[in-house]
Amino acid sequence: MPRTSSKxxxxxxTSSGTSxxxxxxxxxxxxxxxxxxxxxxxxxxxxxxxxxxxxxPEGIESLCSDLELDHTDVRILMLAWKMQAEKxxxxxxxxxxxxxxxxxxxxxxxxxxxxxDLEKEVRRSSNFIDFYSYAFRYCLTEExxxxxxxxxxxxxxxxxxxSQFHPQVDALNQYLKIQIDYKVINMDQWxxxxxxxxxxxFPDFSNYDPDHAWPLILDNFVDxxxxx
Amino acid sequence: xSSGQKKRNxxxxxxxxxxxxxxxxxxxxxxxxxxxxxxxxxxxxSGLSFEELYRxxxxxVLHKYGxxxxxxxxxxxxxxxxxxxxxxxxxxxxxxLEELNSKWSDHNKALQMxxxxxxxxxxxxxxxxxxxxxxxxxxNLWRDNVVHSDKIQTRLLNTILxxxxxxxxxxVINRGLMRNIIKMLMDLGASxxxxxxxxxxxDVSADFYRVESxxxxxCSDCGDYLKKAERRxxxxxxxxxxxxxxxxxxxxxxxxxxxxxxxxxxxxVHMENSGLVKMLLDDKFxxxxxxxxxxxxxxxxxxxxxxxxxxxIRDTGKQLxxxxxxxxxxxxxxxxxxxxxxxxxxxxSLAFGNDKTFQNALNSSFEYFINLNPRSPEYIxxxxxxKLRKGLKGVKEEDIELILDKVMMLFRYxxxxxxxxxxxxxxxxxxxxxxxxxxxxxxxxxxxxxxxECGYQFTSKLEGMFTDMKTSQDTMQGxxxxxxAELANGPTLVVQVLTTGSWPTQSSVTCNLPSxxxxxxxxxxxxxxxxxxxxxxxxxxxMGTADLRATFGNGQKYELNVSTYQMCVLMLFNGADSxxxxxxxxxxxxxxxxxxxxxxxxxxxxxxxxxxKEPMSKDIVEDDGFSVNDKxxxxxxxxxxxxxxxxxxxxxxxxxxxxxxxxxxxxxIEAAIxxxxxxxxxxxxxxxxxxxxxxxxxxxxxxPGEIKKRIESLIExxxxxxxxxxxxxxxxxx
Numbered sequence: 001m002p003r004t005s006s007k008x009x010x011x012x013x014t015s016s017g018t019s020x021x022x023x024x025x026x027x028x029x030x031x032x033x034x035x036x037x038x039x040x041x042x043x044x045x046x047x048x049x050x051x052x053x054x055x056x057p058e059g060i061e062s063l064c065s066d067l068e069l070d071h072t073d074v075r076i077l078m079l080a081w082k083m084q085a086e087k088x089x090x091x092x093x094x095x096x097x098x099x100x101x102x103x104x105x106x107x108x109x110x111x112x113x114x115x116x117d118l119e120k121e122v123r124r125s126s127n128f129i130d131f132y133s134y135a136f137r138y139c140l141t142e143e144x145x146x147x148x149x150x151x152x153x154x155x156x157x158x159x160x161x162x163s164q165f166h167p168q169v170d171a172l173n174q175y176l177k178i179q180i181d182y183k184v185i186n187m188d189q190w191x192x193x194x195x196x197x198x199x200x201x202f203p204d205f206s207n208y209d210p211d212h213a214w215p216l217i218l219d220n221f222v223d224x225x226x227x228x
Numbered sequence: 229x230s231s232g233q234k235k236r237n238x239x240x241x242x243x244x245x246x247x248x249x250x251x252x253x254x255x256x257x258x259x260x261x262x263x264x265x266x267x268x269x270x271x272x273x274s275g276l277s278f279e280e281l282y283r284x285x286x287x288x289v290l291h292k293y294g295x296x297x298x299x300x301x302x303x304x305x306x307x308x309x310x311x312x313x314x315x316x317x318x319x320x321x322x323x324x325l326e327e328l329n330s331k332w333s334d335h336n337k338a339l340q341m342x343x344x345x346x347x348x349x350x351x352x353x354x355x356x357x358x359x360x361x362x363x364x365x366x367x368n369l370w371r372d373n374v375v376h377s378d379k380i381q382t383r384l385l386n387t388i389l390x391x392x393x394x395x396x397x398x399x400v401i402n403r404g405l406m407r408n409i410i411k412m413l414m415d416l417g418a419s420x421x422x423x424x425x426x427x428x429x430x431d432v433s434a435d436f437y438r439v440e441s442x443x444x445x446x447c448s449d450c451g452d453y454l455k456k457a458e459r460r461x462x463x464x465x466x467x468x469x470x471x472x473x474x475x476x477x478x479x480x481x482x483x484x485x486x487x488x489x490x491x492x493x494x495x496x497v498h499m500e501n502s503g504l505v506k507m508l509l510d511d512k513f514x515x516x517x518x519x520x521x522x523x524x525x526x527x528x529x530x531x532x533x534x535x536x537x538x539x540x541i542r543d544t545g546k547q548l549x550x551x552x553x554x555x556x557x558x559x560x561x562x563x564x565x566x567x568x569x570x571x572x573x574x575x576x577s578l579a580f581g582n583d584k585t586f587q588n589a590l591n592s593s594f595e596y597f598i599n600l601n602p603r604s605p606e607y608i609x610x611x612x613x614x615k616l617r618k619g620l621k622g623v624k625e626e627d628i629e630l631i632l633d634k635v636m637m638l639f640r641y642x643x644x645x646x647x648x649x650x651x652x653x654x655x656x657x658x659x660x661x662x663x664x665x666x667x668x669x670x671x672x673x674x675x676x677x678x679x680x681e682c683g684y685q686f687t688s689k690l691e692g693m694f695t696d697m698k699t700s701q702d703t704m705q706g707x708x709x710x711x712x713a714e715l716a717n718g719p720t721l722v723v724q725v726l727t728t729g730s731w732p733t734q735s736s737v738t739c740n741l742p743s744x745x746x747x748x749x750x751x752x753x754x755x756x757x758x759x760x761x762x763x764x765x766x767x768x769x770x771m772g773t774a775d776l777r778a779t780f781g782n783g784q785k786y787e788l789n790v791s792t793y794q795m796c797v798l799m800l801f802n803g804a805d806s807x808x809x810x811x812x813x814x815x816x817x818x819x820x821x822x823x824x825x826x827x828x829x830x831x832x833x834x835x836x837x838x839x840x841k842e843p844m845s846k847d848i849v850e851d852d853g854f855s856v857n858d859k860x861x862x863x864x865x866x867x868x869x870x871x872x873x874x875x876x877x878x879x880x881x882x883x884x885x886x887x888x889x890x891x892x893x894x895x896x897i898e899a900a901i902x903x904x905x906x907x908x909x910x911x912x913x914x915x916x917x918x919x920x921x922x923x924x925x926x927x928x929x930x931x932p933g934e935i936k937k938r939i940e941s942l943i944e945x946x947x948x949x950x951x952x953x954x955x956x957x958x959x960x961x962x
Contacts, residue, residue, distance in 0.1 A: 083457045146944060188950070195955065213913035213956050216936045 039106035055091040147184035165197040294353035309373035339366035407471035436485035451515040490526040516579035545597030562611035605648035613655040643929040692730035693792035742799040781858025806855035905960035912956040
């Protein structure tokens with residue numbers, strides 16, 4: 001950075017036209033940025049499928065192994081959230097650029113470091129709700145799909161809430177697997193789960209009020225636990 | 229000259245004549261008056277000159293001897309009253325009151341005269357010195373010297389109370405004397421009447437009725453007790469009218485009500501073998517009416533009766549609707565309900581004065597127990613079905629209306645009106661298709677009633693069914709007008725063309741018709757489609773009937789009235805002597821459950837067994853074989869087999885109807901939610917549940933869980949969303 005500022009200073013002293021100075025500055029910083037971009041793109045092509053020019057599940061697999069992460073690790077989901085990836089198992093160049101520019105990471109070493117900060121960022125409550133709902137949307141793979149089957153929901157719950165609300169997620173998963181009323185879970189119910197874990201004291205449900213318009217599935221869940 | 233004249237002034241002096249008043253004047257005059265008062269009290273007034281006495285009294289006041297006159301009056305009168313008091317005290321036993329009464333009237337007369345004599349004092353001296361006027365003074369002195377004298381006060385009270393007690397126990401007393409004595413107390417002022425008589429009277433009465441009611445309740449049943457209480461109450465009212473102050477009526481009736489009714493209310497109502505429940509059971513209108521009229525006088529009296537009646541109706545009603553014996557016969561079940569309703573209607577109108585609160589209690593009780601049995605809607609529809617099939621033959625038009633009105637009343641109690649509607653539609657369809665309906669007027673009258681109750685929506689389909697019947701008749705006439713000659717020798721076909729949607733038809737497999745019928749049906753199809761282009765016809769062979777002519781082995785000819793399925797089966801035996809179950813099934817393609825039922829009615833019903841089954845047994849199994857029963861005989865030439873009478877649904881059918889009802893409710897609940905949210909935009913959970921329930925009340929009782937499910941479904945479909953801040957709120961998304 002000091003180099004840039006000295007350049008700017010020297011440009012001033014040469015008393016050339018102001019506009020050209022700015023241009024010069026822009027060009028210089030642009031050059032640095034484009035260098036970074038180049039490296040990010042480079043990183044992308046390391047994993048992208050050479051013919052489709054996007055990162056497919058195979059590419060993600062090798063990205064994971066380079067990052068020394070399991071592909072089901074929540075941090076991969078966080079990375080996807082940062083990139084705002086639309087389709088599960090695929091990253092496009094645009095998504096990759098958005099994500100990595102925001103992380104300011106253009107080498108694998110930087111990426112690894114950035115992941116630590118990313119996790120902190122996600123866990124901030126203002127971001128977490130967005131991440132949580134993103135996790136649901138990310139799993140909608142089909143056109144016009146609005147709900148997710150129970151089995152996937154259980155896995156997803158464990159992944160995103162398991163570390164924070166372990167007993168709740170355990171009980172909820174157990175219930176979801178034995179109940180027969182619902183085969184799929186929709187966004188409303190999904191958001192209800194988070195609210196429930198976040199607000200309701202567990203396992204006594206002392207502040208659970210069925211008049212508070214909880215999704216029916218949670219009423220049933222509470223009844224089920226209480227009857228146990 | 230004038231100056232020399234001496235001025236003379238005239239002076240007129242007052243006439244200085246000293247009026248010498250006789251110093252003994254006051255004393256003398258008073259003596260005259262005093263003497264007069266004595267004479268008055270001694271019944272010797274005839275020799276007195278009123279005019280003279282008046283003048284004397286006037287002069288005394290004028291000459292400022294008012295004070296002397298007044299105090300003289302007080303002491304003279306007191307003297308006489310004390311004498312009277314002595315003579316009253318001396319009176320023995322029964323003559324005591326009479327003596328008191330006569331002295332009282334003496335005193336009153338005397339007082340009257342004295343007041344007249346002292347009129348001037350009464351008018352001028354007394355108001356200016358603020359003394360008590362003569363009449364009032366007389367009463368006060370009487371009160372203090374006679375009524376309140378030691379030896380009279382308690383004796384008087386005890387005598388009066390004693391006499392009242394004697395009257396209560398049936399003796400005749402001198403009411404005129406009583407009236408005079410009580411009147412005296414009243415004349416002496418309200419406080420005297422109340423303190424010296426009324427209060428102790430009420431206390432004594434309370435004790436009396438407390439003891440008496442306890443005796444009564446131990447030795448009489450509820451009805452008798454009430455009669456006695458009613459009599460006592462009337463006696464007390466009568467007593468007041470004869471010799472007590474009118475204001476005492478409310479007080480003494482209050483005492484009787486409290487002691488005889490309020491204190492024993494629960495004991496009476498729940499009295500074993502004669503209490504309210506027993507009266508209700510035995511239709512004791514008179515006793516019930518008496519109880520109502522007595523209990524309404526005391527606080528919580530009516531609510532006590534109402535509560536007991538309500539719980540009795542609920543209990544017996546619950547027994548009725550949950551009795552498995554009663555449920556076996558739906559018609560009887562409903563008749564029992566109507567009977568019960570009539571019974572209580574009569575009780576309320578005859579005994580309870582058509583009290584609105586009792587009618588409401590009756591209605592809510594019925595609503596409570598009728599809905600305890602989930603099959604009530606079905607049974608009520610079956611009852612109507614029974615009435616409209618045969619029950620109304622020979623019944624007058626007004627009576628039909630009466631029965632239908634009663635049915636509508638039961639209908640109103642139903643929470644699940646939509647279930648009734650489902651069944652009603654099914655039963656009506658069967659009635660129309662089998663031509664079993666007795667009176668078109670009655671049918672239409674009921675539909676009009678349902679329309680006022682449930683609105684146009686529901687009945688439009690029912691009306692559509694009637695229209696279909698009429699149109700079908702015309703169509704058949706047209707068909708036979710065109711092809712009549714050609715078809716004269718074949719079988720006759722009657723088709724009822726039913727509009728899809730109006731009828732409770734289930735999509736069913738068309739069975740294989742006998743070839744002669746099939747040809748005829750095809751002919752009709754081409755005729756019908758020729759006149760109505762763009763329509764589709766499908767045959768509902770599960771709903772038809774047929775008349776067959778059959779000749780049996782011994783040459784006997786019968787006309788058989790059977791269902792279309794049964795016809796298909798029987799026609800097979802024209803070409804074969806015996807057939808196995810499997811062969812029949814294959815040839816007709818009738819669904820197996822229907823086929824089994826149809827074979828059962830052809831082979832297993834005594835007297836109607838036109839087929840013989842091998843082996844002989846009650847149930848049809850797939851290995852059975854069938855042949856024509858050559859030995860079939862019947863007294864009647866026309867034999868009706870396997871009628872399609874609407875019967876109580878079987879368990880799986882019931883489940884299916886239930887499910888259809890539940891399915892139909894979903895869009896109704898959703899529509900209600902959307903309607904409400906559209907107008908309210910934002911609403912909290914509890915209110916939305918309450919409003920939806922209210923809106924749908926006239927159709928069915930919506931389950932809160934189901935409403936919640938529908939809300940969630942609407943959220944999923946982006947009609948609604950949850951509020952971000954307040955999670956109880958829903959927002960409408962336009």
